Amino acid sequence: MSSAYHDEGFWRKYVFSTDHKWIGIQYAVTALFFLLIGFCLILVMRWQLAYPGEAVPIIGKLLSEEGMLTPDLYNSFGAMHGTIMIFLGVVPLAVGGFGNYVLPLQIGAPDMAFPKINMASYWSFFVGGVVMLASFFMPQGAASSGWTMYPPLSVIQTTGETMWLIGMVFLITSSLLGAINFITTVIQLRTKGMTWMRLPFFVWTQFITSFLLLLAFPPLESAAILQLMDRLAGTSFFLPSGLYVGGEVLNVSGGGSPLLWQHLFWFLAHPEVYVLILPAMGIVAEIITNNTRKPLWGYRSMVYSLIFLGFMSFIVWAHHMFLTGMGTTMAAFFQTTTMIISIPSVIILSAMFISLWGGSIRFSVPMLFALAFLPMFGIGGLTGLPLGLASADIHLHDTYYVIGHFHYIVAPGTLLALFAGIYYWFPKVTGRKMNDSLGRIHFFGTFIGMNGVFMPMFIQGLAGVSRRLYDGGTTYLHAQPVLQWNEFMTISAILLGLFQIPFIVNFFMSIKRGKKVSSNPWEATTLEWAAAPSPPIRHGNFSSVPEVYHSPYEYNVPVNGTVEEFVPQNKVLEVE
Amino acid sequence: MERAEDVKKHIKVYLWVFAGLVIGTIVTVAVSNLQAGVALGIFIAMVIATFKGSLVAGFFMHLRTEKKLIYFVLGITALLLLVLMFITFFTIGDQVGVQIVPESAGHSVH
Amino acid sequence: MEIPYTVDAHPETGLHNSKIGIWLFLASEVMLFGGLFSAYILLRTGSLPGVWPLGSDILSVPIGTFNTLVLIISSVTMVMSWASLKMNDFSKYKLYMGTTILLGSLFLVIKIFYEYIPKFSHHHFPSTDTFYAIYFTLTGLHGLHVLGGILVNLYFWGPGSKLWKTEPERFSNRIEVAGLYWHFVDLVWIFLFPTLYLL
Numbered sequence: 112m113s114s115a116y117h118d119e120g121f122w123r124k125y126v127f128s129t130d131h132k133w134i135g136i137q138y139a140v141t142a143l144f145f146l147l148i149g150f151c152l153i154l155v156m157r158w159q160l161a162y163p164g165e166a167v168p169i170i171g172k173l174l175s176e177e178g179m180l181t182p183d184l185y186n187s188f189g190a191m192h193g194t195i196m197i198f199l200g201v202v203p204l205a206v207g208g209f210g211n212y213v214l215p216l217q218i219g220a221p222d223m224a225f226p227k228i229n230m231a232s233y234w235s236f237f238v239g240g241v242v243m244l245a246s247f248f249m250p251q252g253a254a255s256s257g258w259t260m261y262p263p264l265s266v267i268q269t270t271g272e273t274m275w276l277i278g279m280v281f282l283i284t285s286s287l288l289g290a291i292n293f294i295t296t297v298i299q300l301r302t303k304g305m306t307w308m309r310l311p312f313f314v315w316t317q318f319i320t321s322f323l324l325l326l327a328f329p330p331l332e333s334a335a336i337l338q339l340m341d342r343l344a345g346t347s348f349f350l351p352s353g354l355y356v357g358g359e360v361l362n363v364s365g366g367g368s369p370l371l372w373q374h375l376f377w378f379l380a381h382p383e384v385y386v387l388i389l390p391a392m393g394i395v396a397e398i399i400t401n402n403t404r405k406p407l408w409g410y411r412s413m414v415y416s417l418i419f420l421g422f423m424s425f426i427v428w429a430h431h432m433f434l435t436g437m438g439t440t441m442a443a444f445f446q447t448t449t450m451i452i453s454i455p456s457v458i459i460l461s462a463m464f465i466s467l468w469g470g471s472i473r474f475s476v477p478m479l480f481a482l483a484f485l486p487m488f489g490i491g492g493l494t495g496l497p498l499g500l501a502s503a504d505i506h507l508h509d510t511y512y513v514i515g516h517f518h519y520i521v522a523p524g525t526l527l528a529l530f531a532g533i534y535y536w537f538p539k540v541t542g543r544k545m546n547d548s549l550g551r552i553h554f555f556g557t558f559i560g561m562n563g564v565f566m567p568m569f570i571q572g573l574a575g576v577s578r579r580l581y582d583g584g585t586t587y588l589h590a591q592p593v594l595q596w597n598e599f600m601t602i603s604a605i606l607l608g609l610f611q612i613p614f615i616v617n618f619f620m621s622i623k624r625g626k627k628v629s630s631n632p633w634e635a636t637t638l639e640w641a642a643a644p645s646p647p648i649r650h651g652n653f654s655s656v657p658e659v660y661h662s663p664y665e666y667n668v669p670v671n672g673t674v675e676e677f678v679p680q681n682k683v684l685e686v687e
Numbered sequence: 688m689e690r691a692e693d694v695k696k697h698i699k700v701y702l703w704v705f706a707g708l709v710i711g712t713i714v715t716v717a718v719s720n721l722q723a724g725v726a727l728g729i730f731i732a733m734v735i736a737t738f739k740g741s742l743v744a745g746f747f748m749h750l751r752t753e754k755k756l757i758y759f760v761l762g763i764t765a766l767l768l769l770v771l772m773f774i775t776f777f778t779i780g781d782q783v784g785v786q787i788v789p790e791s792a793g794h795s796v797h
Numbered sequence: 798m799e800i801p802y803t804v805d806a807h808p809e810t811g812l813h814n815s816k817i818g819i820w821l822f823l824a825s826e827v828m829l830f831g832g833l834f835s836a837y838i839l840l841r842t843g844s845l846p847g848v849w850p851l852g853s854d855i856l857s858v859p860i861g862t863f864n865t866l867v868l869i870i871s872s873v874t875m876v877m878s879w880a881s882l883k884m885n886d887f888s889k890y891k892l893y894m895g896t897t898i899l900l901g902s903l904f905l906v907i908k909i910f911y912e913y914i915p916k917f918s919h920h921h922f923p924s925t926d927t928f929y930a931i932y933f934t935l936t937g938l939h940g941l942h943v944l945g946g947i948l949v950n951l952y953f954w955g956p957g958s959k960l961w962k963t964e965p966e967r968f969s970n971r972i973e974v975a976g977l978y979w980h981f982v983d984l985v986w987i988f989l990f991p992t993l994y995l996l
């Protein structure tokens with residue numbers, strides 16, 4: 112088995128690897144790096160919001176002569192923060208990293224169905240990331256019209272929108288290749304006995320996520336192509352006739368529609384928020400059932416909810432566009448679908464809450480993060496309901512309330528789940544455990560820091576403070592009563608940043624020095640734990656093809672008159 | 688798996704399909720010369736295009752005898768395609784108020 | 798460990814991996830062109846009365862018709878090349894595949910030299926108006942797809958065809974997959990042609 116891979120050089124093994132485990136690691140490390148960048152961008156912005164016009168400490172000289180963040184840079188940083196966090200941070204970590212590493216192991220497959228395409232997916236992502244980063248160093252700077260790239264602004268803007276669009280095309284290609292691979296793998300490569308209803312919930316979330324990526328991304332790709340044409344070939348797909356710029360009518364043919372972009376953009380971007388959250392739910396479900404030592408409550412209804420949710424996520428997109436002059440008929444339609452889609456999310460969240468009930472919970476580090484995910488996601492979801500109701504959204508749209516809402520989903524929500532996943536699967540990847548005390552410090556600091564940053568955004572938003580404001584609202588009368596929160600949020604963000612240091616230290620230290628563990632340190636039931644600790648790259652996944660006999664979460668189940676602590680999916684039980 | 692004898696039968700079918708496609712092309716062009724009016728013209732052209740498209744998909748791409756899984760994938764895709772096209776269309780059609788069209792708009796075609 | 802079902806069909810789905818892979822890819826392509834068609838419909842229905850020109854007044858219907866026939870024939874030769882492999886006739890395969898490649902190239906040559914370049918020399922550019930913008934973008938993107946198909950076919954006609962000697966089953970699977978892509982590109986054109994040239 113191993114001899115076939117013997118003559119592999121360094122490049123084939125570690126750079127252009129086709130092994131899903133190594134690609135997963137490549138994805139995860141790159142994505143963590145981008146998350147850090149995205150965070151640093153927002154730290155600088157938060158400084159400006161709390162202390163408008165004051166020089167930014169330490170790195171100020173890099174930004175401008177006076178050391179402060181200029182308005183143009185503020186716009187660039189904001190657009191790139193959103194872009195980097197979503198497309199280069201969370202999705203690549205959740206899908207590219209965890210999905211690639213864990214999914215084939217969990218279904219007992221030797222690798223992904225198309226290893227070479229998997230490699231192409233990573234490198235396409237990498238190029239997309241480089242293009243995005245490079246735009247900061249181009250003479251015209253990085254894109255600055257928001258992560259949504261709304262025309263006409265994005266077309267007439269002279270900053271790096273073109274680079275953004277080109278980078279996006281690479282990122283979309285990467286996601287499409289990955290999605291094709293994931294779907295084929297789950298359909299074809301499940302090992303013997305791994306029926307659909309025996310799939311770990313994590314695999315289900317990745318499967319549905321892949322469908323979202325596959326079918327929602329292409330319309331954005333077409334929109335990106337059209338916008339590239341607008342910028343490079345002078346077309347007017349998104350430019351209406353008679354557009355005034357700087358007091359003069361823009362010299363283009365006109366006849367385009369800015370709303371068209373918004374539709375194609377949100378046709379992707381709403382499913383995209385489920386791409387951000389579903390894998391996180393999958394991670395949390397795995398960790399919760401493992402640490403309550405109980406089967407996942409309502410596994411089936413969770414799976415059905417997930418499928419329904421995946422489908423519904425395609426018909427709610429225009430709830431982001433209530434304020435574009437939409438008539439009442441369509442507003443009512445999208446408002447209804449939005450209310451309906453909250454049902455499956457609530458079912459999944461409730462099932463995970465109920466799973467806790469009566470369990471003897473092990474408060475391990477991954478479990479702390481997973482537990483914190485539940486209320487955080489709950490807050491994010493509940494605050495989303497008013498945004499889905501057209502009449503309430505008229506007041507809340509484009510305020511800090513929206514920023515608070517979706518960050519509760521993606522930051523204290525998804526990010527906590529991703530940290531949970533890192534602590535949980537670290538022993539599988541490296542064969543060593545991460546340090547517990549540092550993990551706890553990281554957890555409490557992150558949890559408190561996150562809430563300190565995002566909770567006050569609701570207060571500011573309800574008072575009407577707009578998002579994307581360079582001065583954080585200083586010049587607005589209605590913002591005065593809530594202005595003092597800006598400093599509080601910025602200090603929280605700085606603390607949040609400081610509390611990532613124990614994580615970074617822990618991460619790198621544990622790779623070499625962490626406590627060595629057996630192949631199944633958490634006493635879990637799913638198949639990835641049947642593989643060797645730190646399964647070697649390019650040597651297949653299992654010593655022999657595993658066969659599955661049980662549903663995924665057989666914890667404390669009665670077997671032959673006694674209660675088994677846990678029954679791995681591939682364990683043969685003697686029946687008396 | 689297809690066997691050689693089956694494939695021989697296929698080939699005859701392919702040639703019939705080819706004939707169908709050529710005729711379809713000629714008919715579309717001929718009909719468009721009649722200038723049947725915009726709505727009717729679009730309708731006829733799309734009916735013929737759909738007919739030709741189904742020939743290609745059904746015979747050359749073997750969709751007529753494909754496995755369930757493929758039908759399933761294409762079914763979802765078709766549904767979402769309709770969602771994308773029609774809901775977008777309805778939404779843009781359902782606008783509050785009057786769109787303000789500047790005077791220069793009509794003359795913008797050079 | 799070998800990856801299962803690269804060549805033979807999975808007992809449950811009845812399909813080998815790349816067949817599923819290509820259909821998923823084509824599904825995403827349907828959505829890609831779907832997005833562009835939506836753009837076309839919206840821009841056209843949203844245009845002011847009398848502004849949108851009739852395609853046949855601007856584009857050459859004879860050339861478009863001819864190119865449509867070229868692509869249709871290439872689809873036939875493509876499916877014949879696969880059928881030849883199934884009947885174990887490798888030299889026929891080479892012939893049909895070679896013809897497919899030539900027809901694909903002919904399509905592009907006509908497109909570029911008899912349509913694009915004359916348009917450019919008459920100062921008709923994508924920026925001229927929305928009709929030209931749509932026309933150049935859609936046919937350009939379609940042309941890129943044709944180009945991609947030609948490159949893939951060229952590979953399977955030349956160096957890639959060595960596989961036939963060692964793993965004939967696998968090779969004809971690959972030709973089937975390449976064929977599915979090629980037919981799809983043809984299919985897109987079948988819709989593009991009346992939309993742009995006739996309506």
Ligand code: HEM
Pocket residue numbers: 150153156157189190192193194196197201256257258259387514518521522526564578579580604
């Ligand atoms: C963890 C620390 C994070 C902090 C402190 C943070 C903070 C902020 C703030 C203050 C804004 C508003 C900027 C403005 O309107 O001027 C913002 C915008 C945004 N953030 Fe974050 N964020 C974090 C993480 C994330 C993550 C994980 C994601 C996505 C997965 C994300 C996605 C976005 C997006 C899409 C925007 C909107 C950008 C735009 O206006 O175009 N953020 N963030």
Ligand SMILES: [Cu+2]
Pocket residue numbers: 380381384427428430431
């Ligand atoms: Cu949404």
